[in-house]
Amino acid sequence: MADRANAPAEPGPRRVTKRRAETRQRLLQAALAVFAxxxxxxxxxxxxxxxxxxxxxxxxxxxxxxxxxxxxxWEHRSTELITRTREAFEAFEQAAVKDVDGVVTHLLRAVPLDEDWYRVSAEFTAHALRTPELRRVIVEREQAIAASAMPFLFAALAEIGRTVPDPEALGQALVAVHDGTALQCFSEPGNTTVQQRRTSLFAHVITAYSSESRQQS
Amino acid sequence: MADRANAPAEPGPRRVTKRRAETRQRLLQAALAVFAxxxxxxxxxxxxxxxxxxxxxxxxxxxxxxxxxxxxxWEHRSTELITRTREAFEAFEQAAVKDVDGVVTHLLRAVPLDEDWYRVSAEFTAHALRTPELRRVIVEREQAIAASAMPFLFAALAEIGRTVPDPEALGQALVAVHDGTALQCFSEPGNTTVQQRRTSLFAHVITAYSSESRQQS
DNA sequence: CGTATCGGATACATTCGTGTATCGAACGGA
DNA sequence: TCCGTTCGATACACGAATGTATCCGATACG
Incomplete structure (x- = not known):
């Protein structure tokens, strides 16, 4: 009751120590593995x-x-993946792309397919749909993904002389395609055809949602 | 021990009665609801x-x-949905379609979006990826879906003078698009933009995977 | 260094779900 | 109508997971 120091009615732990952060981290990591x-x-x-x-x-x-x-x-891991993806894009910065297929190659290399993560997020998704206050979390995350990756995609497309009339529509389409094809790849791991089809689906969608502007930069 | 009748070492119930089927059915139904x-x-x-x-x-x-x-x-419900979809297609039989958008309209009307089913199948999917012997079940189901719906899609496309060079690729693409966009629709129920984008994504994909052959039938 | 607080370990009580063994009623066949 | 079989209900014993209360070693701070 009679707390003299900086305790403004905050019931949480007063001083967040270093050890605590470490423990929390390890628990998050372990939980991801066990959930998967x-x-x-x-x-x-x-x-x-x-x-x-x-x-x-x-x-x-x-x-x-x-x-x-x-x-x-889920939040920890998904922000982690977003960051990782952005870094991968930045690493590609100066690599030359010639055509849409080149853009797709970059894109798919930057966005990793992780089966453990797929399992966990699939279940989280279902969980979130059951929990009203979690629905917004999902759409926010999807927007964050699009907002983070799209600029790089635009830059790459601009390089090959293409512009995107409706960026949000393309973003939504790509997220859907990514999610939908991920399962197919996981359920037939050895099947290269499935993966090729995934690649060409990305190419078709990107082509359909962008138009040739004029010259390449 | 001393079974005289038709008991050829089969440990299962000898005579499957009517009551049993009824019970099983109600359990399946109830389970679907509870799982959701x-x-x-x-x-x-x-x-x-x-x-x-x-x-x-x-x-x-x-x-x-x-x-x-x-x-x-999962098996019961998914075969049920496949049947239902085929029936919906058959009901459209003679309805006239003019263009790709018309085809998409038919397609989306025949393939229902069911949030309960989405939740359950998302979790089942994750479950199946964890269970080696269930992986094949998933790919078989996806093939069954494609095999059941594609003929109708081809017929409709033929009507507007379009053919599909690589049917399997289109089938896989549509399943992926369907799955991917479903979540988006559920997480923002009121948002009509999301649903419009879903529709146009279908249209773009179908257009990209089919080509104008010659005359309309 | 000494001390007070913090953070994780341990022990305990309790609730909850499971699986099985047994019972009684409904059902189907003659 | 009667009898044998089947199927679902009931009762019980066990195991497992939870949440809390308490303890002790570690850590930060003066």
Whole structure:
């Protein structure tokens, strides 16, 4: 009650220590792995902690409920992937692209296909649709993805003399195509045809949503 | 032990009665609803039985495990949807289509968007990726979908003078687009723009994967 | 260094779900 | 109508996961 220091009615932990951040991090990492293996719904607090090298005490000291952890894991990992993608794009900066296929190659190389992540996000998606306050989280994330990747795509297209009349429509289309084709690739891992079709679907969509402007830069 | 009648070492129930089929059916139906609401992973045997108006005895008399029920529900519902779609197509038989947009309209009207089903199948998908012997089930289903719907699509396209060079590629592309856009529609229910974009994405893809042959029929 | 707070470990009580074994009623065949 | 079989209900025992309360080692700070 009689807190003298800087305690303005904040019930959270007063001083966030270094150790705490480390623990939290390891729990997030472990949870992602366990969710991918067991499924969120069948995952137990103990499994996550064991995989991270803790006991259940660590969990209850950092999270209230498994749902909270699920959300944290998903947000953490998805921002991580967005960052990684942007970095990959920046690395391509000066690489020359000649045509739409070249753009697609870049795009697909920057956007990784991660089966573990697919499993987890598929289940999170279903979970979010069941939880009203989580719906917005999903659309925000999709917008963030588009906002982060599109500029690079435009730049690449501009290089080959193409412009995009309706950027948002293309963004939405590409996200849909990415999500939809991901499953196909995972369910037939060895099948190269599926992956080629994925590539050409991207090419077709990008072509359809962009138009030849004039000269190449 | 000393079974005299027609018991050729078959451990399953000898005579499948009418009541049994009815029970099974109601369990499947109830399970679908509960899975959609609670998620498969968090669903309990008792919840399913209660919703169907039974007690747990009914379940254990019809299924071994929840996983088995999950698979049964998914297979039942997805074949049901395939049938329904084909019927919808057949009803359109003589309706006149003028252009690609007309074809898309038909297509989207025949293929329903069902959020409950999306939730369940998303989770089933993740579940199947975790379970080696279920991967093939998914690809088989996707092939069945394509095989069932494509003929109608070709017929409609033929009517407006278009042919499809690579049918399988188009089938795969459309399934991917359907799956990918479904989530977008569900996460922003009120947003009509999203749905329009979905429609035009279908149109673009169909256009890109078909070519003008000659005259209309 | 010494001390106070923090963070994770441990122990405990409790709830919840499962699987099985048994019972009784409905059903189907003659 | 009667009898045997089937199917779902009920009861029970067990295991597993949760949440909390408490303890002790680690860490930050003066």
């Amino acid at each position: 293996e067991e499924g969120f719904g069948r995952t137990t607090v103990d499994q996550v902690c064991a995989r991270a090298g803790y006991t259940r005490g660590a969990f209850y000291s950092n999270f209230e409920t498994l749902d909270e952890l699920f959300l944290a894991v | 609401e609670e998620g498969f992973g968090r669903t309990t045997v008792d919840q399913v039985c209660a919703r169907a108006g039974y007690t747990r005895g009914a379940f254990y008399s019809n299924f071994e495990t929840l996983d088995e029920l999950f698979l049964a529900v």
